[in-house]
Amino acid sequence: MNGKLNDKTSENLSVEMLNPFVHHLELKTTYEKIRTAIFTVILLPIRVAIICMLLVAAWSLACIGLIGISEQELRDRPLTGWRRPLRHFASKIMYAGFIAGGFHSVRVIGRQATAAEARILVLAPHSSFFDTLPIMVAGAPSVVAKGETSIIPIFGKLLNYTQPVYVWRDDPNSRQNTIKEIIDRATSDEDWPQILVFPEGTCTNRSCLITFKPGAFYPGVPVQPVCIRYPNKLDTVTWTWDGPGALKLLWLTLTQMHSSCIIEFLPVYTPNEAEKKDPKLFASNVRAVMAKALGIPVSDYTYDDCRVITRAKQMNLPWAAGLVEAQKFRQKLGLDTSNAEVKILNSPHILCKDCSQLSYPEFANMLQIPMNNVVSQQLFRLYDKKNTGVIDFREYLYSVLVISQAEKTLDMIEIAFKIFDHSGSGRLSRHEFIEVMKHSLHIYDDDAIGIFYQITKDENATITFDQFAKYAENRSEYAYLFNTQVPRECKPSTDHHQHQQNLIKKIE
Structure with a gap:
């Protein structure tokens, strides 16, 4: 298939x-x-x-x-x-x-x-x-x-x-x-x-x-x-x-x-x-x-659904309004109570060879949801924006977990560190770190590489979340990462x- x-x-x-x-x-x-x-x-x-x-x-x-x-x-x-x-x-x-x-x-x-x-x-x-x-x-x-x-x-x-x-x-x-x-x-x-x-x-x-x-x-x-x-x-x-x-x-x-x-x-x-x-x-x-x-x-x-949008915008998540639909489908599938995404995040490593190219059968298997269920298919389709038949499962995990788990911006980065850690070792390569910066802080290749080399001079080295947090803590431009995000009142x-x-x- x-x-x-x-x-x-x-x-x-x-x-x-x-x-x-x-x-x-x-x-x-x-x-x-x-x-x-x-x-x-x-x-x-x-x-x-x-x-x-x-x-x-x-x-x-x-x-x-x-x-x-x-x-x-x-x-x-x-x-x-x-x-x-x-x-x-x-x-x-x-x-x-x-x-x-x-x-x-x-x-x-x-x-x-x-x-x-x-x-x-x-x-x-x-x-x-x-x-x-x-x-x-x-x-x-x-x-x-x-x-x-x-x-x-x-x-x-x-x-x-x-x-x-x-x-x-x-x-x-x-x-x-x-x-x-x-x-x-x-x-x-x-x-x-x-x-x-x-x-x-x-x-x-x-x-x-x-x-x-x-x-x-x-x-x-x-x-x-x-x-x-x-x-x-x-x-x-x-x-x-x-x-x-x-x-x-x-x-x-x-x-x-x-x-x-x-x-x-x-x-x-x-x-x-x-x-x-x-x-x-x-x-x-x-x-x-x-x-x-x-x-x-x-x-x-x-x-209350607008609170999801407000929170998503707080966290600078793209496609904030669409996350309301995703949450609705998750509730219908029981994913909000089974905590399937949290279990995947906390597993030794994410169980897919290439999480950026996940097919629908693999998606359903990962979340343990029925393949022939229309709601399951709708949830997949929300993330298959180009109708290619595959999605980036890391994007799905990130959007769901940030909404439910993150209290401040630094929490978002920690979640991203876990999601993009393909080896499950707790350490990210330069390429994986670039992906983390792109998804969590919208910092792209050149700037992300610059940060990587400020943390470690070795091109082939790997870094941990604690190393990044220590680096950010000593720089004023990243002070906002440590501020607690207080949920705002819903408003346009x-x-x-x-x-x-x-x-x-x-x-x-």
């Missing part, structure tokens, strides 16, 4: 593997590039100026509306009297800002339920900081946000005016308190505004609906599903973990002649007794209704305009 997957296997893999965390955006034609350049000079400054003026106007109304109200009062009881219509007026001004930014075509389908009919609005798919638009259309309902956002200039005041449900990160009971506050408001007899939640908990590319977080469904009260679509020829709004940054999206959106958005209010979903007792079941069933209305599939991806690939995303932070 030549190692290539047969025709039947190829048919099994013909279905596209969705990755909701990836978005590619490029101006492809000369016309698009010229038009964008012209509009950047002519249209963009005008739109930015108008948006800023409207933003300041809305902020001014929020300041007036919050006069004489303490933060505790905002949390304890709903606004009354003239403050409520003023809040709606402020949201209309914010909506005008979207129109000024080019959203001339905003189509609303269906009827928004009243607070008496549905205290909670669940919006999906969540794909952009432009999803603040449905919030304005819905009349500025309360949102769920980080407590820190309340002090952000301008946006913090506007957010406070919606009487948000705050999540305080420094509170170990934050999640429970947030759910309790949602339940209290949703079941209260007082005239609280509706609560708006993005149940996916993170941005996707709208190719599917990922797993809904259950926070909005704990109260067990009727909810109104709201679907969001952006039917634009050029998708300049999607903000995912692997894709263009917020500034690029904002620039390209504001330099389009017009942008479209469709907001569909579906019928209110009233939970049955089983759903009231099981928030996850409730969330899953609401997701199914929304997926049907949108005409897209559901997926078992979750908010840029911090620019993070304040906009904070307006629609979800329950964690």
Whole structure:
């Protein structure tokens, strides 16, 4: 057998593997590039100026509306009297800002339920900081946000005016308190505004609906599903973990002649007794209704999957988003519990003659997974990027083990030392050391050879990981290797305009 997957296997893999965390955006034609350049000079400054003026106007109304109200009062009881219509007026001004930014075509389908009919609005798919638009259309309902956002200039005041449900990160009971506050408001007899939640908990590319977080469904009260679509020829709004940054999206959106958005209010979903007792079941069933209305599939991806991408990017691993798919396949095959890769790493030597040219049967045998299993084949295909029928098994081991085992950059190098140590002696030749530097630190031949000769002068010598660590410890340019990597909060690939995303932070 030549190692290539047969025709039947190829048919099994013909279905596209969705990755909701990836978005590619490029101006492809000369016309698009010229038009964008012209509009950047002519249209963009005008739109930015108008948006800023409207933003300041809305902020001014929020300041007036919050006069004489303490933060505790905002949390304890709903606004009354003239403050409520003023809040709606402020949201209309914010909506005008979207129109000024080019959203001339905003189509609303269906009827928004009243607070008496549905205290909670669940919006999906969540794909952009432009999803603040449905919030304005819905009349500025309360949102769920980080407590820190309340002090952000301008946006913090506007957010406070919606009487948000705050999540305080420094509170170990934050999640429970947030759910309790949602339940209290949703079941209260007082005239609280509706609560708006993005149940996916993170941005996707709208190719599917990922797993809904259950926070909005704990109260067990009727909810109104709201679907969001952006039917634009050029998708300049999607903000995912692997894709263009917020500034690029904002620039390209504001330099389009017009942008479209469709907001569909579906019928209110009233939970049955089983759903009231099981928030996850409730969330899953609401997701199914929304997926049907949108005409897209559901997926078992979750908010936590973006942590894999974030960690992969921390470790400078290539193809970070694809590792989420690899982890999913590994879980289905039980590799995450069998620790097959760790056992291979800790064996006296890796059991393949040429790990850079591993066929599918050899791959399945190494991991002790069934050859005729479609998921096994899909996992192999992820790493067979050129469809040659062979993969570099060392790349597979490295990507999997770094995600699960490495805490700092030096750990990555130690893992690479073990993987590329073909003899199992704990010592690397010059060629093997070059491979380690390339995969772990993206240092290529000439520079890697230079480091090798600084550690040992003998061309035919071998070096150990401890020798490299001692060498790096005495050089300031490698100090970062010894710093502990602290996992970061999941967020798209840029911090620019993070304040906009904070307006629609979800329950964690």
